[in-house]
Amino acid sequence: MGLIKNIKLYSEEIQISADKKEILTSFLLNGFPTTKDEEWKYTSLKKVIAKEYRIENKGKIIDSSVIEKYSLGFKNRIIFSDGKLINTPTIKGVNITGFSEFESATTDSILQLNKALSQNGFTISVDKNTIVENPIEILFFSTTENSFSQYRNQISIGENSEVKFVERIQNLNSSSSFVNHFTQTNCAKNTKVEFNKIQNNTAESQLIDTVNVYQDQDSTCNINTLIFGGSFTRNNLNFEQNGSNCESNMNGVSVLNDNQLADNHTFVDHKSAHCRSNEMYKGVYLGHSKGVFNGKIMVRPNAQKIDAFQSNNNLLLSDTSSIDSKPQLEIYADDVKCSHGCTIGQLDDDALFYMRSRGIGIEEAKAILTYAFAFEAIENISAKQVKTLAKNLLAQKLNVDLDFSL
Amino acid sequence: MLQIKELKAGIESNQILKGINLEVKAGEIHAIMGPNGSGKSTLSAVISGKEEYEVEGGSITFDGKDLLELDPEERAHNGIFLSFQYPVEIPGISVSNFIKSSITERRKAQRLEAIPSKDLLKMMREKMELLSIKKGYLSRNMNEGFSGGEKKRNEIFQMSMLEPKLAILDETDSGLDIDALRIVANGVNKLRSVDNATIVITHYQRLLDYIIPDFVHVLHNGRIIKSGGKELALELEEKGYDWIIKEADKKWA
Ligand SMILES: Nc1ncnc2c1ncn2[C@@H]1O[C@H](COP(=O)(O)OP(=O)(O)OP(=O)(O)O)[C@@H](O)[C@H]1O
Ligand SMILES: [Mg+2]
Numbered sequence: 001m002g003l004i005k006n007i008k009l010y011s012e013e014i015q016i017s018a019d020k021k022e023i024l025t026s027f028l029l030n031g032f033p034t035t036k037d038e039e040w041k042y043t044s045l046k047k048v049i050a051k052e053y054r055i056e057n058k059g060k061i062i063d064s065s066v067i068e069k070y071s072l073g074f075k076n077r078i079i080f081s082d083g084k085l086i087n088t089p090t091i092k093g094v095n096i097t098g099f100s101e102f103e104s105a106t107t108d109s110i111l112q113l114n115k116a117l118s119q120n121g122f123t124i125s126v127d128k129n130t131i132v133e134n135p136i137e138i139l140f141f142s143t144t145e146n147s148f149s150q151y152r153n154q155i156s157i158g159e160n161s162e163v164k165f166v167e168r169i170q171n172l173n174s175s176s177s178f179v180n181h182f183t184q185t186n187c188a189k190n191t192k193v194e195f196n197k198i199q200n201n202t203a204e205s206q207l208i209d210t211v212n213v214y215q216d217q218d219s220t221c222n223i224n225t226l227i228f229g230g231s232f233t234r235n236n237l238n239f240e241q242n243g244s245n246c247e248s249n250m251n252g253v254s255v256l257n258d259n260q261l262a263d264n265h266t267f268v269d270h271k272s273a274h275c276r277s278n279e280m281y282k283g284v285y286l287g288h289s290k291g292v293f294n295g296k297i298m299v300r301p302n303a304q305k306i307d308a309f310q311s312n313n314n315l316l317l318s319d320t321s322s323i324d325s326k327p328q329l330e331i332y333a334d335d336v337k338c339s340h341g342c343t344i345g346q347l348d349d350d351a352l353f354y355m356r357s358r359g360i361g362i363e364e365a366k367a368i369l370t371y372a373f374a375f376e377a378i379e380n381i382s383a384k385q386v387k388t389l390a391k392n393l394l395a396q397k398l399n400v401d402l403d404f405s406l
Numbered sequence: 407m408l409q410i411k412e413l414k415a416g417i418e419s420n421q422i423l424k425g426i427n428l429e430v431k432a433g434e435i436h437a438i439m440g441p442n443g444s445g446k447s448t449l450s451a452v453i454s455g456k457e458e459y460e461v462e463g464g465s466i467t468f469d470g471k472d473l474l475e476l477d478p479e480e481r482a483h484n485g486i487f488l489s490f491q492y493p494v495e496i497p498g499i500s501v502s503n504f505i506k507s508s509i510t511e512r513r514k515a516q517r518l519e520a521i522p523s524k525d526l527l528k529m530m531r532e533k534m535e536l537l538s539i540k541k542g543y544l545s546r547n548m549n550e551g552f553s554g555g556e557k558k559r560n561e562i563f564q565m566s567m568l569e570p571k572l573a574i575l576d577e578t579d580s581g582l583d584i585d586a587l588r589i590v591a592n593g594v595n596k597l598r599s600v601d602n603a604t605i606v607i608t609h610y611q612r613l614l615d616y617i618i619p620d621f622v623h624v625l626h627n628g629r630i631i632k633s634g635g636k637e638l639a640l641e642l643e644e645k646g647y648d649w650i651i652k653e654a655d656k657k658w659a
Contacts, residue, residue, distance in 0.1 A: 348494075349458065350494055351494045351496055353451075353454075353455075353457075353458075353478060354490065354493070355496070355508075356455070356478035356479045356482070357454045357455070357456075357478050357479075357481070357482055357487075358482055358487075358508040358568070359482035359483055359508045359509075359511050359512040359515070359568070360479060360507050361479050361511055361515075362479065364507065364511060365479075368496070368504075369496070371499070372498035372499055374498075375497060376497060379498075
């Protein structure tokens with residue numbers, strides 16, 4: 001049968017509007033993207049969608065010990081179980097509710113599907129002039145075997161406000177799961193927003209995560225993505241800068257092993273003058289893993305004085321791992337600074353020798369250097385707690401002893 | 407302790423060390439001097455096991471063991487320490503975590519129990535005070551953004567934590583201010599005992615006022631062309647290398 005059939009059957013069970021029906025029809029006509037689509041050239045969904053899925057929205061009650069196990073330890077927690085919102089924190093100046101309908105772009109069939117059939121997600125609005133000190137943690141649990149879930153979230157941040165999010169999607173069984181996640185974020189004037197995505201799901205987990213960010217003048221939005229787990233991960237981060245003096249920052253670390261695949265697709269649409277974008281993606285590939293990076297930067301004709309920086313550095317630590325990296329610059333203004341760089345390398349021999357000469361065995365030395373390589377992208381995380389957490393997760397993943405955190 | 411016999415080593419087809427003979431006994435301090443590019447750093451790298459250099463002939467034994475058979479980390483576990491002429495920056499790893507890793511790994515190799523973090527920390531603080539190293543230092547990333555002199559002090563700090571049997575100091579004095587030089591020399595002297603030995607590679611006689619060598623060797627073009635007592639360093643300071651090199655070139659021509 002496969003996922004398309006599962007979706008068809010599901011769509012017959014639920015009531016949807018005529019608009020949505022139209023979008024769904026279009027989706028079913030096009031199907032999921034294939035490697036013939038330019039944007040999916042290096043990332044095949046074939047195996048992902050050939051499997052059978054259950055689409056469940058019941059929201060089983062989960063034990064608090066399970067929540068604690070996967071929680072990253074923040075006070076403010078939004079928790080979902082199989083799609084259902086089961087916990088919302090109370091934060092002054094922040095209004096948090098469940099799923100709501102909103103207009104969004106349907107530039108690809110993944111987003112069409114999300115728009116047509118999503119019934120779950122959160123809606124967050126942050127009042128004007130509100131500084132939310134503690135990061136808001138958002139946990140999405142799935143208890144259903146072979147589940148296909150879709151989340152559709154909307155965030156609006158009022159002028160002069162600041163907020164940070166830490167997100168984690170977690171499958172609670174060892175069967176496969178597939179999540180189609182979409183978050184639309186509107187950043188008003190002079191706002192600061194940071195997303196931290198901890199993608200450390202089970203070995204059979206699959207994810208497509210799209211974030212569309214619309215920025216007004218003087219706003220800063222950071223998205224940090226840590227990919228350690230999951231068999232298939234595709235991140236689409238799309239920024240639209242609609243006012244002057246905006247800043248969009250992306251940092252990513254992927255540490256992959258076995259047959260894992262992770263694809264980071266970024267797009268910054270510089271529509272206004274005097275804006276900046278910064279991307280630093282680091283990939284570490286072991287086993288048969290595969291990485292994809294596609295960084296598109298568009299500078300529109302009137303967007304002068306743009307500073308756009310992009311780097312994608314990769315370590316291939318096995319003969320059977322691979323990376324496809326593609327910068328895509330489209331520049332239609334003449335007074336801009338754009339730079340991009342991509343490196344593929346091995347570990348530095350001089351540094352390895354330095355460590356070994358101090359008695360650190362070759363495996364441990366390699367792990368430490370790998371950690372050091374990836375660390376640079378973590379260093380930019382502004383929320384201190386999240387940074388520490390990310391450091392520890394990375395160290396754990398690489399078997400590096402950091403117990404001596406002074 | 408250390409015996410080097412007819413050691414020949416190089417990189418690809420370029421022979422850098424052309425037959426080195428050197429014996430270092432426990433309790434001794436040897437100074438190696440010599441012009442730029444003569445092979446001093448290469449010799450120290452070969453003793454520590456840098457794989458980039460190919461050993462084409464000769465032998466190195468350390469406490470009776472064939473050193474050339476051992477990996478760099480095994481050599482370190484056996485008590486060899488090299489203070490690098492150019493210490494390497496390792497971002498993301500704090501000085502304290504780095505030192506902890508090296509001590510823990512060595513103890514593991516020696517089948518000794520790990521030292522609890524708390525005790526290690528105390529040791530680090532003591533050694534830091536001895537070397538007048540500033541407090542915030544432990545949590546900084548290894549050598550990252552360190553000034554030239556700070557890197558060198560960090561090398562000696564690690565040495566004092568690891569308490570090696572044989573320490574090779576490759577131009578540790580270069581880049582140190584006068585006070586630091588005295589502090590570092592003090593650190594070396596404090597570690598000095600009848601059981602360990604030090605090889606000091608330097609361009610300047612000045613250091614040897616603080617760390618007084620038993621022997622001074624001149625390395626030129628991959629060979630030790632002259633050895634003598636501490637007076638030799640004074641003579642070199644006064645007369646330069648020319649006179650020895652001329653003699654040697656005649657001999658090896
Ligand atoms: N990795 C290498 N690749 C190529 N040549 C090398 C390499 N390492 C050393 N050499 C060459 O070998 C010679 C000796 O170098 P070495 O660094 O040992 O000199 P040194 O005596 O330590 O000099 P200095 O006083 O300047 O530190 C030089 O000519 C150098 O260029
Ligand atoms: Mg040298």
